[in-house]
Each structure stands twice: as structure tokens, then as C-alpha cells.
Amino acid sequence: MTLCAKVSRRDYENVKGRLKREAKFLPFVEGDYIYVPVSEPFGQVVECSPPQRENRRLSSLFPGVRGYYVVGHAAVIKHREGIDLENVAKFIAATNRRVKSVFLKEKVEGEYRVNKLRLVWGEDNSVVKFRENGLTFQVDLREVFVDPSMAQVRAEMGRNLKGGRVLDVFAGYGATSLHLAREGTQVVAGDLNPEAVKWALWNAKLNKLLHKVDVIRYDGHSLPFRDGAFEKCVADNPTSLWEFEEEICRVCKSVIGLALAESPPKGWKVINEYSKELSIFQGPLGCSKEGHQSLSAP
Known part of the structure; x- marks a missing residue:
């Protein structure tokens, strides 16, 4: 049996950060509600049959890639040497419709410990705007450290x-x-x-x-x-x-x-x-x- 938190669409942005998600399953939408598989009860909880999350880890598709994260319209890749970065970037963009820029994280440097980023694909625009737990943030990924x-x-x-x-x-x-x-x-x-x-x-x-x-x-x-x-x-x-x-x-x-x-x-x-x-x-x-x-x- 899988439990889902039943959350109205209008409340979702404000409560999603409080949900203890069940990592094996994906949320789904029915009518005016979003059903989120959870490992701990929160708010209104119902039994559900959510879709399973497909195991498509980037590292299994492109050996040597350590992973990536998405902030706003930008994706940031972490990798080792010898990777076809352009193909990795195109895969990320194809599976994340909001991604318009893909950067390579080369190293953390300088007195302020910020990421040195190199554009791999798309627009060279590192100023991103994103939502987190109902709050809105705007930053330049080349100027500050961001960990979603x-x-x-x-x-x-x-x-x-x-x-x-x-x-x-x-x-x-x-x-x-x-x-x-x-x-x-x-x-x-x-x-x-x-x-x-x-x-x-x-x-x-x-x-x-x-x-x-x-x-x-x-x-x-x-x-x-x-x-x-x-x-x-x-x-x-x-x-x-x-x-x-x-x-x-x-x-x-x-x-x-x-x-x-x-x-x-x-x-x-x-x-x-x-x-x-x-x-x-x-x-x-x-x-x-x-x-x-x-x-x-x-």
C-alpha cells in the first residue's frame, strides 16, 4: 500500500517542502489536486497507486558523469574527464523542458567559494529565477553558491x-x-x-x-x-x-x-x-x- 498526500493545486507551492516524499514513486494530478507519495503522513493522506519513478540515472547512461542539478532555466553538470559533454547536455535539455542553458561546473574557486561555470549548451545566461518551498529567488550562478x-x-x-x-x-x-x-x-x-x-x-x-x-x-x-x-x-x-x-x-x-x-x-x-x-x-x-x-x- 502506498500513501499519498492529497494537496490542492493552489496550496502545493506552500507545502511541498514539508512533505517527506517516497522516492520510488512520482506525484500525479487528478482534477484540482496533486497526489504526492509520502513516507510520513502530512495533512490529508489517502491510499494511491502512483507511477513508479524510472531509474534513468545520468551516470548509468553516461559513465563518468557524477550528476547534475537544475536551478530555474539552467542545468549544472558535475563530471570527470573524458565525457562527451554536448550529448549529455542535449539529453538533459530533452528530458527537462524548462532547461535553456547547460553549464559545466569546473571547480569552486576564489575568496568567496563560488562555482566556475563553463557553458556547454544553450544560452549563456547564468542569472536564474526559481521557486523553493513557496519562495521566489533570483541569483547569478556565477556569483553565489546554490544547492537545491x-x-x-x-x-x-x-x-x-x-x-x-x-x-x-x-x-x-x-x-x-x-x-x-x-x-x-x-x-x-x-x-x-x-x-x-x-x-x-x-x-x-x-x-x-x-x-x-x-x-x-x-x-x-x-x-x-x-x-x-x-x-x-x-x-x-x-x-x-x-x-x-x-x-x-x-x-x-x-x-x-x-x-x-x-x-x-x-x-x-x-x-x-x-x-x-x-x-x-x-x-x-x-x-x-x-x-x-x-x-x-x-
């Missing part, structure tokens, strides 16, 4: 940390900040990358949440706040969180962090695979002086 696989994590943080005043330490283009602000939280969103700060401000305006978000630029090594200024903080910088740990704990009394490691610190949970050896974990930074649990670099 973390959409559900951001939605959960928005709900779990709602209320009061929260510091989003590494805010980027405002993805987590706006999930928090939508729940009524007053957010301070900061980042070192000036382009990320620009896009965070724009996205707050785009979603009519500017009254809930203060966007500023700073260096995370020296946060411009007094000791213990924030009751709650979010620190989404998995590859370098350990580098900023002491300064974050100086200004934050309670911190939810994301960190890259081989195994999780005590009380942390895995939320995403990074490689065969490493995963991204989420959990509380032990910022109290008693029993402080420090992270370490992988």
Missing part, C-alpha cells in the same frame, strides 16, 4: 527556529534567511561575498520580507556583534564551519550548524552525501563553556 538539494533542510530550519531574532551567519543569497523570515522570525543575514549580499537584499524585496531581514556584509572571522548578542544562530558553511566555530560561539548562545565530516559529532544527523567518504551533518554547536564539543576539519 538542501531545500527541505532550509524549510525545516525555518519552522524549527521560528520566532525571536536569529543570525544567519553565512546567509549567501538569503535562502535560509527567507525561510526563517516567512515564519515571522526577525533575521540578520550576513555574508562576506558582496554579490551574495546584493542578491539576499533583492530576494528579500522580491518576497516582500525586507521588513523581517537586515542584510549586512561582514567577515565571519570577526563578527560585528557583542558577546552573546543572539539567542539563536544558523551556520551553513559545511566545508569550513570549524574555522569559524570560536567566533560564532562568541556571539551566539545556541547554534544549528552544518558541517562536512566522515562521522557525525554526538547528537548530529546526516542530511546529505558529499562523497564516498564524507557527508554533510546538521546539529547543535556546543557553544557552552561546559562540555564544549569542538568540530574538526575532515
Whole structure:
């Protein structure tokens, strides 16, 4: 027996990030409702017979391709050497009608750790507009780091940390900040990358949440706040969180962090695979002086 959440079309964008989907099956539409196969009940749940998801992993069709993701009208390929990229791009475009541009992710580079992208197929336009959990975002993929696989994590943080005043330490283009602000939280969103700060401000305006978000630029090594200024903080910088740990704990009394490691610190949970050896974990930074649990670099 398969269970589906029965969601009206008008409500779907606002609730889809809260659904725990059953990965083996696809959603389907009947009348005014979208039926989403779920592993955990949410809202109105009914028995259903959804279509099975076809296993067409890109890596099985094109050995050496590590995968790809789609943001707005753009697809970004991750690959190893020796791949016919043009054929890969054409396949992606043929199976994703909204894709107008396909880029190759060559490496993460520079002080701001952004993706170096090379156009493989289509329009050379890296400014994308997309929806995530009912919010609208616009960014330049060459100026900020975007990870669509973390959409559900951001939605959960928005709900779990709602209320009061929260510091989003590494805010980027405002993805987590706006999930928090939508729940009524007053957010301070900061980042070192000036382009990320620009896009965070724009996205707050785009979603009519500017009254809930203060966007500023700073260096995370020296946060411009007094000791213990924030009751709650979010620190989404998995590859370098350990580098900023002491300064974050100086200004934050309670911190939810994301960190890259081989195994999780005590009380942390895995939320995403990074490689065969490493995963991204989420959990509380032990910022109290008693029993402080420090992270370490992988």
C-alpha cells in the first residue's frame, strides 16, 4: 500500500517542502489536486497507486558523469574527464523542458567559494529565477553558491527556529534567511561575498520580507556583534564551519550548524552525501563553556 498526500493545486507551492516524499514513486494530478507519495503522513493522506519513478540515472547512461542539478532555466553538470559533454547536455535539455542553458561546473574557486561555470549548451545566461518551498529567488550562478538539494533542510530550519531574532551567519543569497523570515522570525543575514549580499537584499524585496531581514556584509572571522548578542544562530558553511566555530560561539548562545565530516559529532544527523567518504551533518554547536564539543576539519 502506498500513501499519498492529497494537496490542492493552489496550496502545493506552500507545502511541498514539508512533505517527506517516497522516492520510488512520482506525484500525479487528478482534477484540482496533486497526489504526492509520502513516507510520513502530512495533512490529508489517502491510499494511491502512483507511477513508479524510472531509474534513468545520468551516470548509468553516461559513465563518468557524477550528476547534475537544475536551478530555474539552467542545468549544472558535475563530471570527470573524458565525457562527451554536448550529448549529455542535449539529453538533459530533452528530458527537462524548462532547461535553456547547460553549464559545466569546473571547480569552486576564489575568496568567496563560488562555482566556475563553463557553458556547454544553450544560452549563456547564468542569472536564474526559481521557486523553493513557496519562495521566489533570483541569483547569478556565477556569483553565489546554490544547492537545491538542501531545500527541505532550509524549510525545516525555518519552522524549527521560528520566532525571536536569529543570525544567519553565512546567509549567501538569503535562502535560509527567507525561510526563517516567512515564519515571522526577525533575521540578520550576513555574508562576506558582496554579490551574495546584493542578491539576499533583492530576494528579500522580491518576497516582500525586507521588513523581517537586515542584510549586512561582514567577515565571519570577526563578527560585528557583542558577546552573546543572539539567542539563536544558523551556520551553513559545511566545508569550513570549524574555522569559524570560536567566533560564532562568541556571539551566539545556541547554534544549528552544518558541517562536512566522515562521522557525525554526538547528537548530529546526516542530511546529505558529499562523497564516498564524507557527508554533510546538521546539529547543535556546543557553544557552552561546559562540555564544549569542538568540530574538526575532515
